[in-house]
Amino acid sequence: MSQQQNKKSVSGIPRPTIRRMPLYLSFLKTIDTNTKKHISAPGMAKVLGFDPTQITKDLGYTNVVGKTRVGFEIEELIPAIEEFLGFNKKNEAFLVGAGNLGSALTKYGGFEKTGFKIIAAFDIDAEKVGTEINNIKVLHMDKFEDLAKRMHINIGIITVSDEYAQEIADKMVEAGIKAIWNFAPTPIKANQNIIIENTSIYSNLAVIIKKLK
Amino acid sequence: MSQQQNKKSVSGIPRPTIRRMPLYLSFLKTIDTNTKKHISAPGMAKVLGFDPTQITKDLGYTNVVGKTRVGFEIEELIPAIEEFLGFNKKNEAFLVGAGNLGSALTKYGGFEKTGFKIIAAFDIDAEKVGTEINNIKVLHMDKFEDLAKRMHINIGIITVSDEYAQEIADKMVEAGIKAIWNFAPTPIKANQNIIIENTSIYSNLAVIIKKLK
Numbered sequence: 001m002s003q004q005q006n007k008k009s010v011s012g013i014p015r016p017t018i019r020r021m022p023l024y025l026s027f028l029k030t031i032d033t034n035t036k037k038h039i040s041a042p043g044m045a046k047v048l049g050f051d052p053t054q055i056t057k058d059l060g061y062t063n064v065v066g067k068t069r070v071g072f073e074i075e076e077l078i079p080a081i082e083e084f085l086g087f088n089k090k091n092e093a094f095l096v097g098a099g100n101l102g103s104a105l106t107k108y109g110g111f112e113k114t115g116f117k118i119i120a121a122f123d124i125d126a127e128k129v130g131t132e133i134n135n136i137k138v139l140h141m142d143k144f145e146d147l148a149k150r151m152h153i154n155i156g157i158i159t160v161s162d163e164y165a166q167e168i169a170d171k172m173v174e175a176g177i178k179a180i181w182n183f184a185p186t187p188i189k190a191n192q193n194i195i196i197e198n199t200s201i202y203s204n205l206a207v208i209i210k211k212l213k
Numbered sequence: 214m215s216q217q218q219n220k221k222s223v224s225g226i227p228r229p230t231i232r233r234m235p236l237y238l239s240f241l242k243t244i245d246t247n248t249k250k251h252i253s254a255p256g257m258a259k260v261l262g263f264d265p266t267q268i269t270k271d272l273g274y275t276n277v278v279g280k281t282r283v284g285f286e287i288e289e290l291i292p293a294i295e296e297f298l299g300f301n302k303k304n305e306a307f308l309v310g311a312g313n314l315g316s317a318l319t320k321y322g323g324f325e326k327t328g329f330k331i332i333a334a335f336d337i338d339a340e341k342v343g344t345e346i347n348n349i350k351v352l353h354m355d356k357f358e359d360l361a362k363r364m365h366i367n368i369g370i371i372t373v374s375d376e377y378a379q380e381i382a383d384k385m386v387e388a389g390i391k392a393i394w395n396f397a398p399t400p401i402k403a404n405q406n407i408i409i410e411n412t413s414i415y416s417n418l419a420v421i422i423k424k425l426k
Contacts, residue, residue, distance in 0.1 A: 010424050018423050022415035026398035030376050049400055086422040104317025116418055154425055163243050179421045185239035187262055195424045197417045202235035204410045205329055208392045209299040210231050211223050211408045212367055 017058045018085075022114075023048060024059070025081045033074050040071030087114045093181075094153050096168050097160035098123040098131075098138045101183055105159060106133045118157065120147065145175040154178045162186050230271045231298075235327075236261065237272070238294045246287050253284030300327040306394075307366050309381050310373035311336040311344075311351045314396055318372060319346045331370065333360065358388040367391045375399050 010018060027048060031039065041059070045052035059072065062080040066072040082088045091114070095102055098121045106118050121138045123129055129140045139147070147153070156172040158165050158180060165184035172180055179195035182188045187198045223231060240261060244252065254272070258265035272285065275293040279285040295301045304327070308315055311334045319331050334351045336342055342353045352360070360366070369385040371378055371393060378397035385393055392408035395401045400411045 010420065013423070015420060018420050019413075019416035022419045023398060023400065023413060026375050026415070030399070047399075049402055084423075085419050086426045087419075091422050091425070100321050101317070101323065104314070104321065108313050108317065110314065110415075111418070114415065114418060114422070116422065155421065162239050179425050181417065181421055185236055186243070186260075187236065189262055195421055197421050199414065199417050200232075200236060201412065202239070202323075202327065203232035204394065204412050205324070205327060206235045206298050206300075207223065207228060207231050208368065208394055208408055208410050209304050209327070209329065210226070210297075212304070212392050213299045 013061055017061060020050070020054075020058055021081055021085055022087075024055070025078065025085070025087070028074055028078050028081070031074055036074070038067070038071045038073055039077075040066065043071060085114075087116075089115050091116045091155060092119050092151070092153055093117065093155035093157055094119070094144065094148055094177075095121045095157040095159060096123070096141065096144065096172070097121075097158060097164075098125070098128045098133065099159060099161075102157075102159035103133050105157065105183075106136050116155075119151075119153075141171075144171060148172075148175040148177060152176075156180050158182045158184055158188065160184060226274055230274060233263070233267075233271055234294055234298055235300075237268070238291065238298070238300070241287055241291050241294070244287055249287070251280070251284045251286055252290075253279065256284060298327075300329075302328050304329045304368060305332045305364070305366055306330065306368035306370055307332070307357065307361055307390075308334045308370040308372060309336070309354065309357065309385070310334075310371060310377075311338070311341045311346065312372060312374075315370075315372035316346050318370065318396075319349050329368075332364075332366075354384075357384060361385075361388040361390060365389075369393050371395045371397055371401065373397060 009015060041055040042052040044055050062084045064072055064077050064080045095106060095118045102121060106121050118136060121133060121136055122141045122144050123138055124141045128138050131138050156177040158168050160168055162184050165182060165186055165188050169180055169188040169190055173190050173194055182198045185200050185202055188196060190196060222228060254268040255265040257268050275297045277285055277290050277293045308319055308331045315334060319334050331349060334346060334349055335354045335357050336351055337354045341351050344351050369390040371381050373381050375397050378395060378399055378401050382393055382401040382403055386403050386407055395409060395411045398413050398415055401409060403409060
């Protein structure tokens with residue numbers, strides 16, 4: 001889940017639309033376009049469990065126009081969604097906190113298709129600094145600001161424990177980071193020009209456990 | 214993020230309330246109760262960036278009553294939230310898909326404080342079956358149903374790739390799983406008695422990249 005501290009829309013596009021786009025993309029990529037060339041909004045709705053009108057509205061933002069009774073051309077729609085999302089561009093990030101979750105994200109291969117790449121990890125733990133996670137170096141936090149500025153890094157990921165999250169966020173902002181993806185359970189704060197996404201897996205877990213009770 | 218396919222509330226408690234509870238819990242645990250015994254809703258609101266009225270309303274579900282001008286007793290509130298969330302009970306889960314993300318979740322130490330524990334991982338890849346992730350065995354998927362039934366496992370986690378997610382979900386339901394936590398990018402479906410939480414990290418990433426553009 002994400003706490004929506006920032007605005008509810010991004011340059012006029014509703015956040016929920018942006019959030020659904022990667023789901024459409026993933027689904028479209030599972031279709032074998034040798035046997036199936038087109039898909040309609042109701043066809044997608046059936047599989048994804050969303051409202052077809054909503055899907056039509058969402059896909060309208062890509063400027064791809066579906067044909068009556070046929071639907072969207074899949075091979076036209078996929079790159080259009082990738083462009084809409086910026087997944088066709090390089091998006092490099094620095095991660096701080098090379099613990100369990102940080103290592104997992106650094107290793108995670110699934111990001112490649114989004115153009116997103118963690119290119120360095122930072123920590124202050126002497127046992128971690130100098131090691132490598134999947135060929136990505138773990139550097140001392142002291143080097144963060146200088147490197148982020150020189151490499152023009154815009155995205156910072158926080159995977160430190162709760163009590164250090166805000167301090168790291170402040171350091172990221174000083175280093176010119178424009179977007180912070182925070183995995184620490186406590187939401188972080190920054191001035192309103194900074195993009196913040198808080199991802200707390202505990203919140204999802206909480207809903208599951210609460211419902212099971 | 215989570216697609217809210219299921220109901221918007223859980224036995225009358227709004228989903229957003231349940232989602233915020235782990236954030237309150239994490240924050241409260243960072244406070245040194247040797248020097249600070251009480252906290253008020255406005256005090257929490259200041260740190261967490263939520264509305265104080267909302268916090269008061271949320272915490273009301275724990276039945277802990279705050280004192281006027283003093284606030285909530287922290288050492289009373291922490292176990293009350295844990296009980297509300299069911300984090301004080303054992304919640305055992307089986308995970309299917311011992312790839313990058315699956316291994317990461319299996320290794321993740323942060324779950325311990327929630328009573329949640331992945332006790333076995335399953336895969337069909339001969340290279341993975343028989344190995345161990347942090348002392349947790351990777352078993353062949355063939356053994357899932359029998360073991361889940363014998364051990365009365367209620368929670369299943371899906372970390373397989375997109376095209377297999379629905380198939381695994383169906384197998385989980387057959388095996389008596391009551392709640393599915395799906396990390397595959399495509400939402401899964403099951404009959405309405407099954408609790409489904411879809412967690413897609415791509416959706417959060419999409420918002421960040423879209424805003425940066």
